[in-house]
Amino acid sequence: MTYSTGAFTSFQHCPSNKKITVADGSPTTVVGHGTIPLNPVFTLKKILHVPNFTTNLLSIRKLIKDINCSVTFFLDHYIFQDPAMGRTIGQARVKDGLYMLGV
Numbered sequence: 001m002t003y004s005t006g007a008f009t010s011f012q013h014c015p016s017n018k019k020i021t022v023a024d025g026s027p028t029t030v031v032g033h034g035t036i037p038l039n040p041v042f043t044l045k046k047i048l049h050v051p052n053f054t055t056n057l058l059s060i061r062k063l064i065k066d067i068n069c070s071v072t073f074f075l076d077h078y079i080f081q082d083p084a085m086g087r088t089i090g091q092a093r094v095k096d097g098l099y100m101l102g103v
Contacts, residue, residue: 003053008034011049020050028052042067042089058101073099 001020005011011034019027031049038044044058044066060071069080069089078099079091092099 001048001050001053001058002036002056003049003051004056005049007036008047008049009037009043010035020048038067039090 011032013032014030016029018030020030022028028050029052031051033046033048036044036047044062063069063080064071067080067089068083070083071078071080075094077091077093079088081088090101092101094100
């Protein structure tokens with residue numbers, strides 16, 4: 001999910017009544033969804049545009065599904081790898097208790 005439209009390479013508006021429930025249980029509106037390239041090789045599909053968010057959130061399950069990778073978590077970082085080749089294709093570091101994806 002992203003609050004910004006700047007990274008989308010394709011975008012489709014959602015009906016005005018499309019809502020999701022956030023962590024505190026409150027509903028928020030989804031404006032649309034689209035495709036966002038993660039890097040020159042990998043693209044995430046059906047990323048929700050949620051303008052009320054103040055940060056971007058990425059589901060690890062979605063990442064694994066969309067780009068067919070494996071993820072290994074460590075105390076201060078995680079890496080995602082191409083399962084066939086075993087090469088690292090991305091990583092994230094911990095910042096303020098959250099894993100921040102470095103693209």
